[in-house]
Amino acid sequence: MLKRRFTLGHAGAAVAASALVFGALLVPSASADGGSGGGGACDPTTGVCSASAVASDPGGSGGSSGGGAGGTGGGSATCSYQGTTVACVNSHGFWDGSACYDLLENPQPPAGDPAWGGNSPSGGGMIYWQYCPYQTGVDSGVIYQAYLAAAPPNQPVVDVADAATRAVAQAELQAYKMKIGSAPAAGSTGLVRMPVWLWTSTPWTKLTASADAGGGVTVTATATIGSITWSTGDGHVFTCYNRGTKYSSSYGISQSPNCGFSGYLQPSDPSYTISATANWLVSWNSTIGIDGPGPEAVPRTSVATVTIDQAQTLN
Template identity: 40%
Template sequence: MAAATGGLVLTAVSPAAADGKVVCPPDGGGDCQVVVTVPGQPGGGHPGGDGTKPGARECVDTLQNVKVPCYLPDLGWWSPNCYYKAMVPQPPAGDPAWEGHKPGDGAVYDAYCPDEGRPVQWRATPPPGAGGGVDPAELAAEAVKRLPIDGPDIGVAPSPGTTGVVGMPVWLWNRTSPRTWGPALASASAGGVTVVATANVWKIQWDMGDGHTVTCGAGTPYKASYGAKESPTCGYRYTTTSAGGEGEVFWVTATATWDVHWAGGGQRGDLSTTRSSQVQLRIGEVQVLGQ
């Protein structure tokens, strides 16, 4: 796939091609081509199986919806939807490229844009994400901090304040809401760039307080009509009592792993973050009385 509406063509090729190669006509006329790799769709699952994802930063040509290198030595930094590179040396004072400004007041950039050709631009500040400008990945980290998310709103049967029995089913679930399950949204802005982060829970890991863990989704809320049935989605059976533990209870910790997708400033990426909640469970043994 290729598109050209001026002086630059972004050509998508197989991963075996030389990523980022720039080819221009020797006479300086016509179109230049930037050869970029278009990765395949990522496989399912999560690297390492532990729910974490790299804080990946991707640069995207939003006109063609393909990934492009964030930096190319010949063209500079990608900032939607152009590559920008400060001219070296900068034009002399009085050059029209300064647009009436003085040298040192901002900088003049060569801009390589698929939809605009090869303009020269004066800018007061570096383009977003371009070698010292606003980095959308940093804004993404700030947006994650602002997400209105909490640890699971824990539901458990037997309920706290009562005493469960060794060997009997324990039901575990999350009372879902945007704050405890998603989707939850937050944004961060700087330098004219806005990044929006969207978070959803991927999994919940339950530390049962006895050295064992259970990994589930949202779980199934317990109803009295279920009696002593096992949970079909998220349950556990204790093999020991909570006697002797802190407060004579098991401290159960539910940790939600939130998958966060962010986009803005011509870039996108994925992060993960966690939130936890705790509840106490008292587990005893059935007492058999003699006749």
């Protein structure tokens, strides 16, 4: 664990401000030393007890009924350390049952910051502010940053990976299967060696979708389209870096200015299948600085058919 110390005043203010992000605090599954303590079950290993609710205690690690000791105003015991009742939450974070209060740093330091200790932000661990008033030694009462590979007990659940999956799925859903437009139109008959125009209904814009990761953290996925790869059904494949131009009769028999080809050389039997694959790039980032490793290619393909006939010669 790599720790980077700050003065108590500076770090304490930062933690208190970060605590506002979490709003109403959590209901921990805690346990107290030696007994049920107001109806909560006790865990002899962690020394933390359960309670029906937890109230914020900005003043410190203890207090009277009506808000101190992590109570709910009714005096229910909640958390303890070596037989002494302590607040389950205070201005420094959430009690972890091991002499410390922890609070997720928001936003997380950027990748490469010394706080990560050489770990990757995408590896699952996160940076927390820690305040350990019951520890012995130089760390006692000092607020510092710490890399923790797993979330400590009683933290609000923050699942960035799950939220990223949901956000990406929503963004991909928006990158819907496009509707292909063509001239000759689908269902109609075109002629050999006549120009073919191709276009799509795909929005050539940035698509975004967000998902709640818990604990006041949001993950946003972004999808951008770079190109559309066309297959004309007769062996020709080409790429357009736009969605093409919709054909109008005013264009006559001219070729498309940006996405199309000079025409089929043989009649279809019975039709040609045209496919358009939109090449989307999807990436995601979170409000605490934990981002995806990089854009992921997400292809979306639609198909249409056209019939091509041989031009008849008139005598």
